[in-house]
Amino acid sequence: MREGPDIARIASLVGDPARANMLNALMGGTALTASELALEAGVSLPTASSHLSKLMEGGLLTVASQGRHRYYGLAGPQVAGMIEAITGVAEAVGPKRVRPGPRDGAMRIARVCYDHLAGERAVAMLDRLVDKNILVRDGQEIRLGPSAASHFAAIGIDVYTKPRRPVCRACLDWSVRRSHLAGTLGAAILDKILAEKWARREKDSRAVVFSPPGKQAFERVFLG
Amino acid sequence: MREGPDIARIASLVGDPARANMLNALMGGTALTASELALEAGVSLPTASSHLSKLMEGGLLTVASQGRHRYYGLAGPQVAGMIEAITGVAEAVGPKRVRPGPRDGAMRIARVCYDHLAGERAVAMLDRLVDKNILVRDGQEIRLGPSAASHFAAIGIDVYTKPRRPVCRACLDWSVRRSHLAGTLGAAILDKILAEKWARREKDSRAVVFSPPGKQAFERVFLG
DNA sequence: CGCATGGTTTGATCCTCATCGAAACATTCT
DNA sequence: AGAATGTTTCGATGAGGATCAAACCATGCG
Missing domain, CATH: 1.10.10.10 (Winged helix-like DNA-binding domain superfamily/Winged helix DNA-binding domain)
Incomplete structure (x- = not known):
């Protein structure tokens, strides 16, 4: 006790x-x-x-x-992380998965997690950014690499304007069980995706669906 | 709804x-x-x-x-991760921290997380192992580095004997908010620490307290 | 066998808490 | 000021669920 x-x-x-x-x-x-x-x-x-x-x-x-x-x-992000963790367990133990439906598939690919992008696409993005040394993993923390400022500036994202929260953070993805990018940078990237209309929010859902050209643009910018 | x-x-x-x-x-x-x-x-x-x-x-x-x-x-580990996440939130929002007591401090330094070591000491260990390139971070996954097998064999841990679970995994630490090492390797290291009597489990608690010589041995092996 | 010990089932009790209708409060618009 | 809309408070109702005592299974020991 x-x-x-x-x-x-x-x-x-x-x-x-x-x-x-x-x-x-x-x-x-x-x-x-x-x-x-x-x-x-x-x-x-x-x-x-x-x-x-x-x-x-x-x-x-x-x-x-x-x-x-x-x-x-x-x-805050910590609360969001907790919800994701509980969701992951519910997803895993839930035998009730009667309808794996299309919306569920869309959620796995890309969805909103509090204020940033999550799902397979987001995980792939972080992996690639780390591969290219634009971002640097340091344990659970993620730091900006040497070319980060110029790289993000080129696509209209200023990484130095929002000093309150950490710029980058790792966030555990419940569908892939790997990390994706959170923090102000993660939020800014999601804003960018929606502003450029590469993707739109599914009504009444956390799912984010990319248009075919939007998907290409995203891959060119973040996975290229 | x-x-x-x-x-x-x-x-x-x-x-x-x-x-x-x-x-x-x-x-x-x-x-x-x-x-x-x-x-x-x-x-x-x-x-x-x-x-x-x-x-x-x-x-x-x-x-x-x-x-x-x-x-x-x-x-399983996913359930353990969820509990840790909830614990983190409870810890953060709990204004009831009336007694931060000594046991609480011990918990922050080192404790058992399901089957492996957590806390500041565990986080430091993972950082050092990655620094020395013995382990390699790959997103949320952690892979064995080239010298991993020989390094762990030297201290009596065989990294290839337990193929069921992933050998290494990252696990988010609620007290430090950074990752520590889970997986079979994490479990084996905890076993080692207890077997060598470098530390003992606190009775009725998750805390793990190192003896002075045990702490030195641990630091020599894992932080040196 | 029969007895002890670990564990679950049943049944009854009690209490917390989710719920909503009605009313009160707050703010903005005309 | 008065009407309209958004939100909270109050009070009463009801259901779910946590709890334990006692009875009921199961396993191990002599």
């Missing part, structure tokens, strides 16, 4: 279906209002509000009040 | 204090009997049995019957 950090408290927060749905929705990276989350979770507004305050108190969420809207978002 | 893998189901399994205590105990790596786990969780035997069957059904545990004993253990 030893006592460590209160793991049961955190897990039970995620353990309610309504709250799990909310967190899943927030894994999309965009902050959502209480009403949107209520809809997402399939519960009434008061119920959702109650859940949200519990998640807030548990430190899993942050909120930004803008006028009469309150935008809820995940508290 | 999209439906992914059943994350709430898994999280709610971990979300009960009794079950969380059991899982925590099993993070020590050794399989335990139902009675031991009941004691660990602070509940009666029937209650524990009920919890254990739930965890089994959820796919988080495996059991091995030996005579009239039933030894329960974690289902």
Whole structure:
């Protein structure tokens, strides 16, 4: 009956279906209002509000009040990583995989993980960037290589403008069980992909689907 | 109200204090009997049995019957990784850190993570092994370097005898937020450390405490 | 065999917590 | 100011599930 950090408290927060749905929705990276989350979770507004305050108190969420809207978002990358880890286990032990459906395939290839790209394509990208010595792995940390600044500047990404969070971080991928790129650079790359319309977010899903020309452009820039 | 893998189901399994205590105990790596786990969780035997069957059904545990004993253990490294991830969040958001006590410090330095060593000392070891090119990072995977076989053979660890699991794996450390070494090699090294009596398991804890000469020996072999 | 020990099943109890309707509060728009 | 929309609080209801005592299996020992 030893006592460590209160793991049961955190897990039970995620353990309610309504709250799990909310967190899943927030894994999309965009902050959502209480009403949107209520809809997402399939519960009434008061119920959702109650859940949200519990998640807030548990430190899993942050909120930004803008006028009469309150935008809820995940508290940070660590929380996102935890959700991914739980998802991985659920995926592995879940015998309920009745419909591996097309959307599921799309998720494996590319999806949003909090604020950056995940999935096979993202894993391949990080591998290639490390191969080309543009990024350098240093344990769990990832550092910028000598040619990083010029390389990313060439495609319109300034790696020095957002000093708050670490620029690069590794994030474990639940579908491939390898790392992909997180941090501000990861976020900037996802922005770029969406801004250039190389890919679009699937409606009501974390899946990211590339158009054929978009896929080519992505491969030319990041896998070439 | 999209439906992914059943994350709430898994999280709610971990979300009960009794079950969380059991899982925590099993993070020590050794399989335990139902009675031991009941004691660990602070509940009666029937209650524990009920919890254990739930965890089994959820796919988080495996059991091995030996005579009239039933030894329960974690289902695999992925489950262990999930627990570590949840622990990390609980640690981060937990304002309840009333007593950072000495045992907590020992845990940060070195502890057992399922079947291998974790903590600052383990992170330092992996860094050094990679620096010396004995191991080679390849994304989340870790491969053996050219001199690996001879290097480990010299200290009595045969890296080719256990082909079932991957030899090396990276595992994210919750206290340092960097990777340490898992896989069969990680397990073999922990075995070595305990066999040579360089360190001993703290009673009723995951902490691993090195004796002064043991620490020197460890540093000579793995950090030299 | 019969007895002890480890483990599970059953049944009953109790309590937490998810849920929603109604009302209160807040903010923005007209 | 008043209406409309977004959000939280309050109160009551209900269901799920954690708990243990007692009875029930199973294995090992003499």
